[in-house]
Amino acid sequence: MKAIGLIHYVLALALAPLLLGTINRVKALFAGRHGPPLFQVYFDLGKLLRKGAVYSRTTTWVFRSGPVVALAATALALGMIPMAGQAAPLAFTGDVFVAVYLLGLARFFTVLAALDTGSAFEGMGASREVQFSALAEPALLVGLVALGRLTHSLSLSPAYAGVGPELWSAGGVSLALLAVAFFVVLLAENARIPFDDPNTHLELTMIHEVMVLDHGGPDFALITYGASLKLWLFASLLAGLIIPVRQGPEWLDTAAALGGVFVVGCAVGMVESCMARLRLLRVPQILFAALVFSALAFLLQMR
Amino acid sequence: MSWIDTVMILLVLTDLAMLGSSRLGVYVRLAALQGVLVGVLPLLVGPGRIGLETAFVVFTTIAVKSVLFPWLMSRIMRGFEARREKEPYVGYTASLFLGVVALGVALWVSRHLPTEETGVHPYMMPAALFSIFAGLVLIVSRRKAVTQVLGYLVMENGIYVAGIVLVPDSPLFVELGVLLDLVVGVFLMGIMIFHIHREFDHIDTDQLATLSDWKPAPAPAVSEEARP
Numbered sequence: 001m002k003a004i005g006l007i008h009y010v011l012a013l014a015l016a017p018l019l020l021g022t023i024n025r026v027k028a029l030f031a032g033r034h035g036p037p038l039f040q041v042y043f044d045l046g047k048l049l050r051k052g053a054v055y056s057r058t059t060t061w062v063f064r065s066g067p068v069v070a071l072a073a074t075a076l077a078l079g080m081i082p083m084a085g086q087a088a089p090l091a092f093t094g095d096v097f098v099a100v101y102l103l104g105l106a107r108f109f110t111v112l113a114a115l116d117t118g119s120a121f122e123g124m125g126a127s128r129e130v131q132f133s134a135l136a137e138p139a140l141l142v143g144l145v146a147l148g149r150l151t152h153s154l155s156l157s158p159a160y161a162g163v164g165p166e167l168w169s170a171g172g173v174s175l176a177l178l179a180v181a182f183f184v185v186l187l188a189e190n191a192r193i194p195f196d197d198p199n200t201h202l203e204l205t206m207i208h209e210v211m212v213l214d215h216g217g218p219d220f221a222l223i224t225y226g227a228s229l230k231l232w233l234f235a236s237l238l239a240g241l242i243i244p245v246r247q248g249p250e251w252l253d254t255a256a257a258l259g260g261v262f263v264v265g266c267a268v269g270m271v272e273s274c275m276a277r278l279r280l281l282r283v284p285q286i287l288f289a290a291l292v293f294s295a296l297a298f299l300l301q302m303r
Numbered sequence: 304m305s306w307i308d309t310v311m312i313l314l315v316l317t318d319l320a321m322l323g324s325s326r327l328g329v330y331v332r333l334a335a336l337q338g339v340l341v342g343v344l345p346l347l348v349g350p351g352r353i354g355l356e357t358a359f360v361v362f363t364t365i366a367v368k369s370v371l372f373p374w375l376m377s378r379i380m381r382g383f384e385a386r387r388e389k390e391p392y393v394g395y396t397a398s399l400f401l402g403v404v405a406l407g408v409a410l411w412v413s414r415h416l417p418t419e420e421t422g423v424h425p426y427m428m429p430a431a432l433f434s435i436f437a438g439l440v441l442i443v444s445r446r447k448a449v450t451q452v453l454g455y456l457v458m459e460n461g462i463y464v465a466g467i468v469l470v471p472d473s474p475l476f477v478e479l480g481v482l483l484d485l486v487v488g489v490f491l492m493g494i495m496i497f498h499i500h501r502e503f504d505h506i507d508t509d510q511l512a513t514l515s516d517w518k519p520a521p522a523p524a525v526s527e528e529a530r531p
Contacts, residue, residue, distance in 0.1 A: 289323060292402070
């Protein structure tokens with residue numbers, strides 16, 4: 001384990017809420033508003049942490065453990081995501097699967113906590129979340145395995161270290177397919193607009209927000225922070241693909257990688273400003289298209 | 304990754320997009336794009352020097368497949384209310400799934416074909432086989448006659464690519480003959496679609512079965528009995 005990997009990890013933990021702020025700012029700019037400050041998410045987190053929590057008498061320990069487990073699993077998965085071509089703090093063969101299924105564990109506990117409230121509304125959201133992630137997860141996993149096949153490694157750190165201009169000229173089509181698939185999965189997994197609207201709390205079509213309606217105070221702070229970590233995770237997976245800067249000293253690479261993550265954030269903001277929410281029936285089709293892109297990239301490597 | 308591979312993967316992607324989309328306008332535009340993709344292939348495959356014959360074939364192919372046919376199709380569709388495929392026999396997601404499976408099969412099959420040893424372009428044969436399959440699926444699983452004609456075109460594109468792989472320098476007359484057949488075929492189908500639409504106000508081919516003399520026998524009998 002090298003120190004630079006740890007520094008990247010700490011940077012990711014510290015800057016993740018800023019990415020959410022960037023997206024909100026880009027959306028505001030597109031709408032012609034001034035928008036909230038860039039650090040609004042930090043203020044929100046601080047405010048939530050100072051509040052007390054209210055728990056319904058019908059809930060059990062599952063409800064309280066949901067946000068904690070989700071945040072812990074996401075933070076652990078983030079520890080396996082390399083940045084700027086340097087090895088992540090946690091890197092071993094097969095960490096592709098561990099990372100993806102840690103995200104699965106986080107989702108599982110969020111869903112359980114939603115079901116534990118006994119609210120029909122939250123149960124509906126949980127059902128949708130599980131339905132869509134059943135399509136988004138294979139798209140991500142097949143895509144990462146295809147990337148591993150391209151770079152001959154089933155560990156994220158060497159795989160991303162192998163992405164570079166040479167790989168883009170050798171297997172550029174596969175990498176482009178993967179980038180599209182990852183972007184779609186990013187939007188779906190983080191409840192961004194074509195799939196879900198992160199701003200609404202009272203709409204029958206929402207998916208993710210509905211599951212966390214009953215959490216308040218510190219629990220909601222954990223959930224918000226976990227969501228921003230997850231967004232950062234996917235954004236850095238995508239940025240590592242499309243902006244592989246491997247030149248110069250380490251600080252320059254790190255700066256380029258951070259810039260790449262924020263460029264992805266701006267792209268998300270632009271997509272959210274330009275698109276309307278999809279009809280719920282169309283969502284599985286788009287996710288399946290992402291799975292097709294990943295599978296195509298994988299099949300092209302089978303030869 | 305050479306230009307040919309890129310073109311072939313674009314061909315596969317347009318096939319998949321056609322399998323997964325429901326708008327008739329999108330089908331026509333994708334078919335036009337495919338015409339350009341397969342049209343430029345002889346330029347990419349052939350030796351460095353481009354003869355007059357090749358240029359002629361390329362020009363005619365693109366002119367027919369991506370200008371004439373789309374124009375014809377959109378002209379036919381102008382009078383229809385139907386803008387999208389409704390209730391296909393096989394759903395869009397299922398078609399896409401079939402497509403992915405078929406792509407795997409095509410890659411596997413073409414690896415075992417004898418062209419593989421000589422082939423310098425590894426994706427041409429799989430893309431050709433896959434296009435043929437995608438065209439077949441479009442013909443079999445969709446209801447609108449327009450989509451079925453476009454499926455026929457997709458299939459023909461696949462056959463064209465396979466022809467380039469198998470017979471690298473086929474004579475000019477063969478190419479032009481095939482193209483002429485295609486033009487005649489599509490014109491006939493266009494006229495037929497027009498007539499179907501004028502007679503019955505729709506282009507759902509599955510309802511054409513009601514034209515024929517044989518009908519499910521019990522239906523009229525029951526209605527007779529029901530009448531007092």
